[in-house]
Each structure stands twice: as C-alpha cells, then as structure tokens.
Amino acid sequence: MRKLVIERDLEAEFMNTRLLKTAVRVWLMEILVSGFNFFVLMNLLYEPRLGVLAAHQIGMSTRIVYIFIFAYLLLRYVKEYDTEDLIHVGILWLGLTLTFEWAGSLAIGRPVKEILIGWNIFAGYMWPYVLLAYAFSNLLVGIVLHPGRKT
Numbered sequence: 001m002r003k004l005v006i007e008r009d010l011e012a013e014f015m016n017t018r019l020l021k022t023a024v025r026v027w028l029m030e031i032l033v034s035g036f037n038f039f040v041l042m043n044l045l046y047e048p049r050l051g052v053l054a055a056h057q058i059g060m061s062t063r064i065v066y067i068f069i070f071a072y073l074l075l076r077y078v079k080e081y082d083t084e085d086l087i088h089v090g091i092l093w094l095g096l097t098l099t100f101e102w103a104g105s106l107a108i109g110r111p112v113k114e115i116l117i118g119w120n121i122f123a124g125y126m127w128p129y130v131l132l133a134y135a136f137s138n139l140l141v142g143i144v145l146h147p148g149r150k151t
Contacts, residue, residue, distance in 0.1 A: 016085040019078045023089045023138075026074045027096055030067065037063055053124050060126035064133040071137035072147050079148035086139040093134040 037059055046055035074089070075081065105115050118127035141147065 015088060016078075016081055019074075019081050019085050019089060020092060022078050023074055023092055024096070026070050027093050030070045031100065033066060034063060037066075056118065056125055060130050063130055064126075067130070067133040068137045068141060071141045072145065075138065075142050075145075076147035081142060083139070083143070086142040089138040090135040093138070094131060097131065097134050 041062075042055045042059035046058050050058070071089075075086075102115070106112075117123075118125045121128055
C-alpha cells in the first residue's frame with residue numbers, strides 16, 4: 001500500500017495526468033471537427049470550386065487556426081500546468097495525430113504514395129505545418145497567453 005502511494009506521488013510529480021487526460025478528450029473533439037473540415041468543407045465545398053491544392057491549403061490553414069483555439073480552451077479549463085506539461089501535451093497530440101493518420105489511412109486501403117502527397121511543402125501542401133501546430137500550439141498558447149491563470 002505504501003509503495004503504491006509513493007508511486008502515485010512520483011507519477012504526479014513527473015506528469016500532469018489531469019491535463020493529459022483532458023488533452024486526449026480535447027484532441028478527440030478536434031478530430032471530429034477535422035473530419036467535418038476534411039470530408040465536408042474541403043472535399044465537397046472547396047475542391048469542386050477551387051481545385052485540390054487550394055482546397056488543401058484552405059482546409060489546413062483553417063485546421064491550424066482551430067488547433068490553437070482548442071489549445072487555448074484546454075489550458076483555460078485546466079489551469080494548473082507548467083512548461084514541461086505543455087511539451088508533454090504537444091508530444092501526445094502529435095503522436096495521436098500521426099497514429100490516427102497512418103493507421104486510419106492504411107486501414108481503409110489508402111496507398112502510402114497518396115498519404116505522402118500532403119507532406120510535400122515544395123508543391124504547396126501544408127500537412128507538416130499542421131503537425132507543427134499539434135506539437136507546439138499548447139506550448140505557445142501557454143507561454144504567451146497563460147489562459148486560465150490569474151495574473
């Protein structure tokens with residue numbers, strides 16, 4: 001029993017579990033918004049009118065903006081965090097996104113060549129910038145805006 005209490009105290013010292021658990025739920029909500037952004041807005045609205053690349057650029061730019069909004073709302077809700085916690089959330093969001101992207105795409109039979117198209121920034125695609133937003137949005141929002149903290 002005493003060992004279990006010590007292990008819990010050590011875990012709490014190294015990781016903000018409340019923030020990480022809430023971050024997973026926020027990420028799941030963000031993925032739902034991203035599904036709407038991709039399947040409805042990008043594929044049905046933007047692409048027929050503007051073409052594939054322009055639809056991708058509008059959709060990914062929009063996604064970067066709302067990733068930062070979700071980061072702000074997360075940190076406004078979970079008021080206790082430090083810089084290390086924000087880095088952990090960034091790693092978590094990036095890992096979840098990459099796992100979802102690759103596992104989901106491969107599960108539906110999408111070829112790797114097709115997945116990698118969005119990674120080509122030299123052709124105007126923006127997927128790497130979206131991944132950077134997942135990795136650093138919480139850190140930037142937390143350091144610059146300090147949502148939820150009393151000043």
